[in-house]
Amino acid sequence: SLKAYNVPKRYRGHWKNKYKHWLTISKRHISGSDIATHGTTYRWTAKAYQRHFSNHIVLCLRRGKYLNVCLPSGEPSYLVRKGKYLKLHEDTWVDTLHR
Template sequence: SLKAYNVPKRYRGHWKNKNCWLTISKRHISGNYFTKHGTTYRWTAKAQRHVSNHIVLCSRYRKWLTIGLAGGERSYLVRKGKNLKLYIDTWVETLHR
């Protein structure tokens, strides 16, 4: 019942700063605040029932990419010029390539 999700090209790559890193490919997202090797699936009500550290649920709203582990809190990614801003709960990380 899970549907595959391809991450848009503008978000792909290896993003980092001194505290955080994030690697995004066409179908996988990994990082120190997320899973070590997560496959991306479309965010639906049925998909939220599949709790696993290897599943990352994704959806897109305008320029925002919503990501998160199933059953966990949501995080948001937005591309600001050459940087990528990662919003987790109440704090923001600015990542660069």
């Protein structure tokens, strides 16, 4: 079974990049960008990563300054808060977001 995950406050808010693409992060939901259209956050476990397939599930795990975020069985992304910016690391590129 999936366990709920609350996103830390420092990552929450409405973020946009220079191309006006939005990423909205609330306590239990992440939507926008390439992550999910409207995803509910759950704790990242090996079983959840392998068994659950849905565009409405976003698996999250905090490791130090990084917040790992991904769709089940998808490519992981990393969110890092750098001052007033939020950096989204996807595969080989980095997207800088601001409020």
